[in-house]
Amino acid sequence: MFDAIENWMQGFGWLPDGLITFSVIMLKIVLLLAPLMTAVAYLTYAERKVIGMMQVRLGPNRVGLFGYRIWGLGQPLADAVKLMFKEIIVPSGANKGLFLFAPVLAMAPALAAWAVVPFGSEMVIADVNASLLYVLALTSIGVYGIIIAGWASNSKYPFISAMRAAAQIVSYEIAMGFALVGVILAAGSLNLGQIVAGQEGGILSWYWLPLLPLFVIYFISGVAETNRAPFDVAEGESEIVAGFHVEYSGMPFAVFFLAEYANMILISLLAALMFLGGWLSPFQGVPVLGDTFLGQDSILWLFAKTSIFLFLYLWFRATFPRYRYDQIMRLGWKVFIPITIVWLLVVALMVLAGWL
Amino acid sequence: MAEIRNFTLNFGPQHPAAHGVLRLILEMDGEMIVRADPHIGLLHRGTEKLAETKHYVQSLPYMDRLDYVSMMCNEHAYVMAAEKLLQLEVPIRAQYIRVMFDEITRILNHLLWIGAHALDVGAMTMFIYAFREREDLMDCYEAVSGARLHAAYYRPGGVYRDLPDTMPRFEGESKWHSADEIQALNGNRDGSLLDFIEDFTNRFPGYVDEYETLLTDNRIWKQRLVDVGVMSPERALQMGLTGPMLRGSGIEWDLRKKQPYEVYDRLDFDIPVGTNGDSYDRYLVRMEEMRQSNRIIKQCIEWLRHNPGPVMAENHKVTPPSRLQMKEDMEALIHHFKLASEGFMVPEGEAYAAVEHPKGEFGIYFLSDGANKPYRMKIRAPGFAHLAAMDEMVRGHMLADVVTVIGTQDIVFGEIDR
Numbered sequence: 001m002f003d004a005i006e007n008w009m010q011g012f013g014w015l016p017d018g019l020i021t022f023s024v025i026m027l028k029i030v031l032l033l034a035p036l037m038t039a040v041a042y043l044t045y046a047e048r049k050v051i052g053m054m055q056v057r058l059g060p061n062r063v064g065l066f067g068y069r070i071w072g073l074g075q076p077l078a079d080a081v082k083l084m085f086k087e088i089i090v091p092s093g094a095n096k097g098l099f100l101f102a103p104v105l106a107m108a109p110a111l112a113a114w115a116v117v118p119f120g121s122e123m124v125i126a127d128v129n130a131s132l133l134y135v136l137a138l139t140s141i142g143v144y145g146i147i148i149a150g151w152a153s154n155s156k157y158p159f160i161s162a163m164r165a166a167a168q169i170v171s172y173e174i175a176m177g178f179a180l181v182g183v184i185l186a187a188g189s190l191n192l193g194q195i196v197a198g199q200e201g202g203i204l205s206w207y208w209l210p211l212l213p214l215f216v217i218y219f220i221s222g223v224a225e226t227n228r229a230p231f232d233v234a235e236g237e238s239e240i241v242a243g244f245h246v247e248y249s250g251m252p253f254a255v256f257f258l259a260e261y262a263n264m265i266l267i268s269l270l271a272a273l274m275f276l277g278g279w280l281s282p283f284q285g286v287p288v289l290g291d292t293f294l295g296q297d298s299i300l301w302l303f304a305k306t307s308i309f310l311f312l313y314l315w316f317r318a319t320f321p322r323y324r325y326d327q328i329m330r331l332g333w334k335v336f337i338p339i340t341i342v343w344l345l346v347v348a349l350m351v352l353a354g355w356l
Numbered sequence: 357m358a359e360i361r362n363f364t365l366n367f368g369p370q371h372p373a374a375h376g377v378l379r380l381i382l383e384m385d386g387e388m389i390v391r392a393d394p395h396i397g398l399l400h401r402g403t404e405k406l407a408e409t410k411h412y413v414q415s416l417p418y419m420d421r422l423d424y425v426s427m428m429c430n431e432h433a434y435v436m437a438a439e440k441l442l443q444l445e446v447p448i449r450a451q452y453i454r455v456m457f458d459e460i461t462r463i464l465n466h467l468l469w470i471g472a473h474a475l476d477v478g479a480m481t482m483f484i485y486a487f488r489e490r491e492d493l494m495d496c497y498e499a500v501s502g503a504r505l506h507a508a509y510y511r512p513g514g515v516y517r518d519l520p521d522t523m524p525r526f527e528g529e530s531k532w533h534s535a536d537e538i539q540a541l542n543g544n545r546d547g548s549l550l551d552f553i554e555d556f557t558n559r560f561p562g563y564v565d566e567y568e569t570l571l572t573d574n575r576i577w578k579q580r581l582v583d584v585g586v587m588s589p590e591r592a593l594q595m596g597l598t599g600p601m602l603r604g605s606g607i608e609w610d611l612r613k614k615q616p617y618e619v620y621d622r623l624d625f626d627i628p629v630g631t632n633g634d635s636y637d638r639y640l641v642r643m644e645e646m647r648q649s650n651r652i653i654k655q656c657i658e659w660l661r662h663n664p665g666p667v668m669a670e671n672h673k674v675t676p677p678s679r680l681q682m683k684e685d686m687e688a689l690i691h692h693f694k695l696a697s698e699g700f701m702v703p704e705g706e707a708y709a710a711v712e713h714p715k716g717e718f719g720i721y722f723l724s725d726g727a728n729k730p731y732r733m734k735i736r737a738p739g740f741a742h743l744a745a746m747d748e749m750v751r752g753h754m755l756a757d758v759v760t761v762i763g764t765q766d767i768v769f770g771e772i773d774r
Contacts, residue, residue: 055484156365160387160755229478230576233756321576322478324756325387 106145376769411699599716
């Protein structure tokens with residue numbers, strides 16, 4: 001499809017080639033980001049609804065559009081408009097430049113990491129051979145946004161929370177990194193498209209089975225990375241009341257919020273790609289159903305698998321109490337990292353034996 | 357050389373986990389608490405002084421608002437102290453009603469406690485579930501007194517009126533609720549109040565099982581609560597802790613068994629006692645207390661069904677006569693007039709009465725000089741002693757544990773500040 005657009009633009013004759021390539025790339029980015037931002041907004045709606053249902057109450061169901069209630073689907077829109085119009089209060093004594101730059105530092109990596117995420121065997125903005133490494137590097141940059149937000153707020157609660165968040169994210173990066181190394185060993189490549197291709201052959205050849213502990217640890221580390229319950233000491237709500245973004249209001253606050261949810265979707269999608277076979281159908285190779293439309297690879301399978309993980313995110317938040325900060329550290333360093341290291345050896349042996 | 361001071365954090369009055377208005381100045385060394393300094397008085401309303409200017413029945417509603425999550429127990433202590441001064445005998449049916457509502461109040465308090473404690477520690481859902489059960493109990497309060505929360509139901513001499521024969525029902529079929537839905541909601545409201553409470557006691561153990569499933573064996577909950585806020589038994593006695601704080605440390609002291617009042621000596625129930633004195637033991641003690649309260653309520657319902665009778669003492673110098681009598685009989689009219697204008701006169705003397713409040717030992721001390729108003733009323737609030745022990749319980753722990761300790765002490769500022 002993009003080749004057709006490129007040809008059409010070249011047909012004009014007077015457009016320079018660089019500009020054509022640039023506009024095609026811009027088009028791809030817009031086609032990715034527009035649904036992504038919508039998804040992020042509606043993930044907040046889904047969270048409120050799902051957690052509400054788990055708490056025996058309805059979530060938002062009043063805010064609709066044009067006078068129709070439509071089950072509260074206008075809620076994210078109303079929230080966005082509200083946050084846009086709120087006054088941006090910079091606390092006195094805060095470093096204004098850094099204070100307003102920190103949300104950008106949190107959001108930019110969250111969005112930039114999507115450049116290498118494939119949605120189908122040919123659907124990716126940048127098919128880089130080291131795409132997994134790129135994603136890992138970008139999620140690590142996201143820590144800076146939190147630290148700078150906490151420091152620039154010139155207030156004790158954000159300061160404590162920023163220190164906690166920084167240490168927590170860095171610790172769980174290691175566990176997550178080792179889990180991803182297991183996937184790389186199994187697939188033999190850093191390229192996300194090839195990782196999915198390596199899982200061909202039905203539900204039993206997806207990587208969740210041989211790499212089960214890594215799968216579990218990857219997802220839990222992902223929850224810790226995004227500062228979500230039960231690892232949300234950084235935005236503790238009952239201890240340090242909103243933690244590092246307590247001094248923020250209006251649009252900067254919205255940007256932090258969106259960055260967190262974009263990260264959540266990214267981690268869920270990566271988990272689906274790396275462990276559950278991405279866009280591959282679970283009915284591949286199954287005698288009767290595998291020949292119908294159910295056996296086709298499609299982006300909808302990817303979305304379904306991502307939704308499972310997003311639902312788990314919301315379920316954890318509604319159910320579990322919060323870990324104390326030192327317990328989080330203990331879990332990351334003393335429990336997850338040893339398990340990942342041991343399982344890496346097991347995976348290496350499996351690869352040598354030819355089972356993977 | 358500059359003086360190095362510890363990092364102080366103002367766990368300020370406006371804080372979601374400060375359970376009211378607690379200003380806690382924490383001196384911290386990194387994440388460890390070196391010293392915790394509670395500043396109270398932000399909710400002081402002058403209850404004891406106000407009681408000196410109002411007669412005994414007029415100050416009764418103030419008692420509801422002291423520990424505003426367990427209303428009728430506060431009233432109970434007040435009313436028992438007044439009856440001690442007056443040497444007044446309360447009819448047996450009134451005693452059973454009082455005990456039943458005390459236990460309902462205990463369940464109310466513990467439900468709010470578990471909801472708030474779990475919310476502070478991070479499990480938001482418990483809060484909603486606990487409040488769902490509280491709704492039913494507040495409907496009992498409303499049926500009997502008219503107010504869901506602050507029922508001024510107990511009076512010196514008994515209770516205000518007998519249990520009603522009908523419960524208020526849901527009505528109002530609208531486009532969001534069909535008639536069938538409303539009928540289903542009204543399912544347990546077809547009989548009298550006792551039928552409604554009995555239906556509640558049948559459902560309640562199932563709900564407590566739900567809460568226990570969610571929290572008791574949850575490893576995160578255990579990690580947050582075990583070994584946090586440990587009080588040794590000797591220290592607990594020295595600091596004046598009572599109620600579940602004391603029983604969690606292993607000391608079997610419960611006023612309902614040791615100094616029985618009303619009809620507790622006729623009822624069959626157990627007292628849960630902890631072993632380690634940490635927050636987890638206190639959590640288990642309070643969960644079991646909820647089940648035992650359920651048991652007591654069942655026995656009271658049985659007795660109340662089979663034994664009708666008066667619910668107010670017949671001494672009309674103290675308790676008002678019925679409106680019918682007042683309109684027909686001269687003495688009743690005079691009694692009504694005197695009681696409504698200046699209240700009853702209380703002989704000189706002093707009296708202290710304490711009840712086993714859900715938080716501990718709640719006591720009221722009266723000093724009377726023969727007038728219709730007390731000369732001095734002193735409130736012994738259990739939360740006051742518990743908050744004083746906060747410094748000791750929190751030292752050496754981390755910031756997150758402060759929130760756990762505040763929750764396990766079941767602090768409610770109404771009674772601390774009065």
